[in-house]
Amino acid sequence: MYIKSIIFGIITQLRSIFITLKHAFQDRETILYPENSIYLAPRYRGRIVLTKDPDGNNRCVACNLCSVVCPVSCISLQKTQDQSGRWFPKFFKINFSRCIFCGLCEEACPTTAIQLTPDFELSDFNRQDLVYNKKNLSISGTGKYHNYNFYQQSGVFITKRKKNNIHATPINIKDLLP
């Protein structure tokens, strides 16, 4: 029994050595990144952008929900308003050296202004260069949600208050049905 287990052990060791040797003739699994680009899924969470609605206006209403929900508090913004009383951010900064790309800001945003894109090439030589302000974050397009316009779906018109908006009937918050 003792001898048998020794011989069995030796054979298993030789087998594992042989299997490892066979790996030398297989393809390598490493992706040589800068030469070969990587396929990133459309929902991959990378660089954060601020989008515009289909009319070309800024979607962000400076509600501060993204800043509140951010677990590492890397988003800072300040609200201001224009002549008609519409809110917009006076400044909007994201510190990408702290950002963990969790996507909670995207979840929290009621107007889908803040979105995470599949771009992950964010490296920089200076830590200070990783603090992106509104100019760096804004893109001219609508991002992932092409037709979504917050003021068409819900919310209030600024200039003349609309009496019957879309959610005229109160929402039953205890109902589980969608």
Next chain:
Amino acid sequence: MIYCFLHIFCTVLIIVFFGAMLSFIERRLLGLFQNRYGPNRVGWFGSLQLIADMIKMLFKEDWIPTFSRSLLFVVAPIIAFISLLLVMVDIPWDNNTYIIDLNIGILFFLIMSALSVYSILFAGWSSNNKYALLGAIRAIAQTLSYEVFLGLSIMGVIIKAHSFNLIDIVNSQQYIWNIIPQFFGFMTFLVAGLALCHRHPFDQPESEQELADGYHIEYSGMKFGMFFIGQYLSMMVTSAIITIMFLGGWFGPWLPGYIWFLLKNIVCIVFFILLRAALPRPRYDQILYFGWIICLPITLLNLIFTAFFVLLH
């Protein structure tokens, strides 16, 4: 005189260069065995990685801890580097290509391998660090217990060759390589040689999970580099000794002798690296148990039977 000195200096430089180059080759081969690339960014296919490593090592702070015994702390890596490098002197590459033809050839290897224990002992003790001391104790217990049959396993070969001289030993294998009549001696010498140069799976001092880095935890810069290159030098020496003792040295058809010697050496080194990629590290007590309970009786039996058959003839 000056020519002789230059000759020796160049030889040592080449050996040390290949010892250092082995670290790059090992990483590439490990990458090959593990379905990945090794270092391939610096230079042509990463061939300048060695220079990058050297620059990094030279510019690191070479710190001698204030709590250490500084003399022994400095001496330890030098012993680790020199002890097995000196064995390179009496390794014959061919019937006529050697630096010195020692009558005690293989004994010199055993002497120097025994001396290399001191480097570990000094490094572990003088670091004045518990991890280093524990790593050194483990490494020394391993080395001492494996040195017992490191010597005994090659006694069969010596009995067959009637000589300690490495050239005579190779010449005695003209018709059959010693790996076939001395198979168990070969197996145990392979294991003991691996344990001698602290290669995987016998890398007790380097068990990162338990002991941080074992006996060279306090070393940095070029002192660590000497331990590092010393390990590769001992690997080269062990593979050369295995080639001479068991794989027929320079004997082989068609090609000149030193090419065969080099090829067998390279096969041995690649096999060592393959072992590193393939096998897990056994527990400390398992290593000692394996050495004393399994390998030592095998070598003794091998020795007895070899002596018996030599007496019969």
